[in-house]
Amino acid sequence: MEPVLFYGVPQGCSFGTIVALEWLGQPYRLCRIEMLEQPWDPLFAKVNPLFQTPSLLLEDGEPLSESLAILQHLAARDLSTRLGFEQGSREFDRLNQMLAYLNTDFFSAFNPLWALYETQGLNGVEQALLRRLGREKVAEGCAYLNGLLADREWLLGDERSIADAYFVGIARWAEYHRLFDMPREYPHLARHLIKLREDPAVSFADAIERGEPATGRGHFYGHVTLEELRSRLVA
Structure with missing residues (x-):
């Protein structure tokens, strides 16, 4: 399965990671986390034991957390996009x-x-x-x-x-x-x-956060739930 971004609403800083995913233009899925609904699903601890968003579940099942780490990881997937740069430069x-x-x-x-x-x-x-x-x-x-x-x-x-x-x-x-x-x-x-x-990726992320129909570049493969990801999260 494609990488899955766990994003928080409302007004989560993970908003920017959705924008970055759209700019990158590679397949991905999203998992919505309602930050004000407590307690959070304990299954999310398998993704982020601190119960924070954003978090990214990679293709191999390894989770990655913290905005800076996720953004630099995404940029490094295709340096030709110029979203990021070669380390050491x-x-x-x-x-x-x-x-x-x-x-x-x-x-x-x-x-x-x-x-x-x-x-x-x-x-x-x-x-x-x-x-x-x-x-x-x-x-x-x-x-x-x-x-x-x-x-x-x-x-x-x-x-x-x-x-x-x-x-x-x-x-x-x-x-x-x-x-x-x-x-x-x-x-x-x-x-x-x-x-x-006015950027289409920002408009897309805004619609996603609001729970409204969203049209992106075609690389968003849909939402998944934590339960649908159980087999990838529980060994």
Whole structure:
């Protein structure tokens, strides 16, 4: 069977991995994980013992977790796509640097906002503090990325990469939490997001996440359930 990506909804960072799979153009399947439905199916522990998405079940039955590892694995499947680069090259180092920034600084900037979203019983002062902390950290990240994109078409330069795929799954959170007037405050960042939203792969990933009919490049072979994967997960 084709590799299977386990993606989380709603608003999962695995969104970007779906975009990367569409850009790659090789056969794959998806398994939907509803992150807010607890407890998770214990069978998923065979894929990821930390119960996190995204996770990728490879053709040989070996699981791979963590966004950066999955994205670099996908890019390495066909370097001619220019989604990634040969390890040891300067381009690879620049890509790794960008992915690390997005995965650490930019991703974690949203943590106070997700804590506010998920935590019950906070008083008004606590809620305001979390929102202020989140907004300040996200603003720092947006300002940095806005500056980079002032004279670039894509995060690394003239060509798209897996960094742009990962970026679109995270940057949309700023709009979800209604933090800024993005076009006014971060126009270059807003321009990049608009361009990405118009990309067929991003539209496809958005429809997938919403559970709506989705038309991709023809390499998506459908959804599978954890139960359908049992024979591959349990030796």
